[in-house]
Amino acid sequence: MKEKKRNPSQSDVSLFQDIVLHLDIVVLEREAATGTFRLHGIPPAWWHQFADTADATTVDLSRCSPFLQEYVAAWLHMGSSELSIVEKSGPWTESDGQGGTMTLEAGTLSIGSRQLLFIERMGSGFEQMHTIVQRARERVLAEEVAVKSHRQVETHLLTQLEASEQTKDDLLALLQHLHLAALVLNEQGIITFASHRGLELLGIEASHVIGLTWESVLHVREDDRAMIHEMIRKSLDGERTRVVHIEQPRPIWIELEIHRDPDSPSRRILVLHDRTELHALRQALNEQTSFHDLVGKSSVMLRTYQLVRDVARVDTTVLIEGETGTGKELIARAIHCSSERQRKPFIAANCAGLTDSILTSQLFGHKRGAFTGAVSDQQGLFEAADGGTLFLDEIGDIPQHVQTALLRVLQEKEITRLGEAKPRKVNVRVVAATHHNLSEDVVRGTFRADLLYRIRIARISLPPLRERREDIPLLAQSFLGQISTATGKSIDRLSSSTLHLLMSYVWPGNVRELKSAIEFAVISCKGKDIIPDDLPPEITDASAPSRSPVWVPLAGGDEKSRLLAALSDAKGNRTEAARRLGVSRATFYRRLVELNIQSR
Amino acid sequence: MIQKKICMLGGFAVGKTSLVRRFVTNVFSDQYRTTIGVTVERKSLVVDDHDVTLMLWDLYGEDEFQRLRESYLRGSSGYIIVMDGTRQSTLDGALALQQTAARTLGPVPFIAIINKADVRAEWEIDDRSINQLRERGWTVLFGSAKLGQGVDELFTLLATQMLKASPPSGVPS
Ligand SMILES: Nc1nc2c(ncn2[C@@H]2O[C@H](COP(=O)(O)OP(=O)(O)O)[C@@H](O)[C@H]2O)c(=O)[nH]1
Numbered sequence A: 001m002k003e004k005k006r007n008p009s010q011s012d013v014s015l016f017q018d019i020v021l022h023l024d025i026v027v028l029e030r031e032a033a034t035g036t037f038r039l040h041g042i043p044p045a046w047w048h049q050f051a052d053t054a055d056a057t058t059v060d061l062s063r064c065s066p067f068l069q070e071y072v073a074a075w076l077h078m079g080s081s082e083l084s085i086v087e088k089s090g091p092w093t094e095s096d097g098q099g100g101t102m103t104l105e106a107g108t109l110s111i112g113s114r115q116l117l118f119i120e121r122m123g124s125g126f127e128q129m130h131t132i133v134q135r136a137r138e139r140v141l142a143e144e145v146a147v148k149s150h151r152q153v154e155t156h157l158l159t160q161l162e163a164s165e166q167t168k169d170d171l172l173a174l175l176q177h178l179h180l181a182a183l184v185l186n187e188q189g190i191i192t193f194a195s196h197r198g199l200e201l202l203g204i205e206a207s208h209v210i211g212l213t214w215e216s217v218l219h220v221r222e223d224d225r226a227m228i229h230e231m232i233r234k235s236l237d238g239e240r241t242r243v244v245h246i247e248q249p250r251p252i253w254i255e256l257e258i259h260r261d262p263d264s265p266s267r268r269i270l271v272l273h274d275r276t277e278l279h280a281l282r283q284a285l286n287e288q289t290s291f292h293d294l295v296g297k298s299s300v301m302l303r304t305y306q307l308v309r310d311v312a313r314v315d316t317t318v319l320i321e322g323e324t325g326t327g328k329e330l331i332a333r334a335i336h337c338s339s340e341r342q343r344k345p346f347i348a349a350n351c352a353g354l355t356d357s358i359l360t361s362q363l364f365g366h367k368r369g370a371f372t373g374a375v376s377d378q379q380g381l382f383e384a385a386d387g388g389t390l391f392l393d394e395i396g397d398i399p400q401h402v403q404t405a406l407l408r409v410l411q412e413k414e415i416t417r418l419g420e421a422k423p424r425k426v427n428v429r430v431v432a433a434t435h436h437n438l439s440e441d442v443v444r445g446t447f448r449a450d451l452l453y454r455i456r457i458a459r460i461s462l463p464p465l466r467e468r469r470e471d472i473p474l475l476a477q478s479f480l481g482q483i484s485t486a487t488g489k490s491i492d493r494l495s496s497s498t499l500h501l502l503m504s505y506v507w508p509g510n511v512r513e514l515k516s517a518i519e520f521a522v523i524s525c526k527g528k529d530i531i532p533d534d535l536p537p538e539i540t541d542a543s544a545p546s547r548s549p550v551w552v553p554l555a556g557g558d559e560k561s562r563l564l565a566a567l568s569d570a571k572g573n574r575t576e577a578a579r580r581l582g583v584s585r586a587t588f589y590r591r592l593v594e595l596n597i598q599s600r
Numbered sequence B: 001m002i003q004k005k006i007c008m009l010g011g012f013a014v015g016k017t018s019l020v021r022r023f024v025t026n027v028f029s030d031q032y033r034t035t036i037g038v039t040v041e042r043k044s045l046v047v048d049d050h051d052v053t054l055m056l057w058d059l060y061g062e063d064e065f066q067r068l069r070e071s072y073l074r075g076s077s078g079y080i081i082v083m084d085g086t087r088q089s090t091l092d093g094a095l096a097l098q099q100t101a102a103r104t105l106g107p108v109p110f111i112a113i114i115n116k117a118d119v120r121a122e123w124e125i126d127d128r129s130i131n132q133l134r135e136r137g138w139t140v141l142f143g144s145a146k147l148g149q150g151v152d153e154l155f156t157l158l159a160t161q162m163l164k165a166s167p168p169s170g171v172p173s
């Protein structure tokens, strides 16, 4: 039996329309003949913007998003099969006609030859889904940001760590490389590093050092320990040093310098300088850095001291030769003071520039009325020095007549006062000094040969200061001590550059010039140390690099004659001549050429 | 009138929507509203004396919550791959998306843009990776939807390349 075809009743149609309306859905059917879409039922309000006002049931899809058009095209392209359900379109957005947007989704259905298209507005379910996805994505983003900043911090820290490891390594490597004896202490005073040289110096192994406190490694005296503690605490960064004695495992003297580790200010670097040898030397030298008032420890001075001791033991006359300012009188005094005569007078007389009669009367005395102005009897220096020593400086300058008288005194051991006839016995040791070459004076006929032989029984020559430069620090320091005490200024140090200048200057005026330079400097000095600026200009100028250290005039006969004199003194040996002038060989050669001097 | 479909591809929040909005309406928002559902924007421009209407398919960014439907790509004459310079991960995503697009569309023109050039200091994507992309034959631009830098250039360049790839018929060249 043929089944009766079922026609939708009126109630079915309204039910269908109610359902469509309720679902917020648009149902369109495609008319195969025209290819246009026709609306079924009453569409929701949001659909009106797409509907053609003229024919409310015919729909022009070109007003919709190309997205829908593509979806429909794909659907139609598949061809109509018996019953095919095409995948839903997925959501897309359309303008809602009021400035906002709405999200729609389409689906299709083919029933027999009928092709239906549904368009649904996504409602609250979609919004919920959107919110969830939005939140999830935001969380992912936030996490990425967190991870990223975390990673940034990590890389930052890593590079910092690497850099500090690097500098730390650099520092330690440097300490090793410089062969510095160094210990590194952490904030607790525990040794965390000891350089090879440091271990060597202390005579201990690393395993007995690392991880221990410095106190258990450096066995120092109680007061030194307190001082080192203080230095570590303050860490004036090497400004202060201290020489300490370490007894174990082997006795050494070290100078301790304490620095802050530039990488971590609470760590300390102890730099140890071995001062053992210096200490020993200093002790040895303390015994012979001076002799009476003579200061110097150079070998030539040490030889001189010995000579003075030898000469002092005998009672002969002595001739002291040396440039002006070399300390001839001090030698004479030293001889006197080391001799048997030390409790008797030491009388010094300068014979330079005195006339015949004045010198005679000074040396030998006179009777009242012996000459105009001789108002009373007067004892001479020989008598005054009786039993002791008479020092006659610049003996080369005494007139011929006095030379004869002097010779007689030395031979007869008696003097006759001027204006008297009767000689008086004197027991005087004569020590004479000269800056002349007396042999030359003899040749020239200005000095009596017999007198020369008489006074030159013993002979001491004092070297110029430039030939014993190693004594300059000692001399300078000793003068500084004397002068600052005398002036009440507390200056106890010469800066190293000052010392350098003093050491390189030529000192034509010898020790006397050095002493007055120090006097000058002490007066000029404003601080605690003497700096080069405090020195007299001739010394600082001499070292100016643009000029040769000794001679100032670049041209002129004066310099030329000095060069020639130096050459002849050095018997033509240019190196020696340069040395005598206190200039470098190169400078000397250059000046020879510049002044057109032919040597040898 | 020539119409061309262009797809915006790239991970989420790289700035696809922002680039399209900057190009079409010249606005930018710092607010992030993730795109679910396809929005198609139109913009007409003149390229080599031709009026071209670009249809910009702003797709959602692919992630574990949403997969890209390959069907959406169909009919595209070109595509833009967007990366976020501040996120290295968006570069890996871009490589995968490009493969998908090439499989679906064949050798159509595409341009890659690394967005957010206004915060260059925060970039994770470094010159080395960028050079690697270029060695693959990619055109890589830098831009900022926020400042509008490189945006017009991006779309104009792609439109030019698309026209060259398939010249409009009947129009004398
Ligand atoms: N600083 C900066 N932020 C941007 C830029 N472009 C987009 N954004 C931001 O990145 C986030 C994601 O942008 P959106 O366009 O929604 O990305 P989509 O998911 O790829 O569409 C939003 O908060 C935007 O404000 C840019 O050029 N610079």
Ligand SMILES: [Mg+2]
Binding pocket: B013, B016, B017, B018, B033, B034, B035, B058, B059, B060, B061
């Ligand atoms: Mg978007």
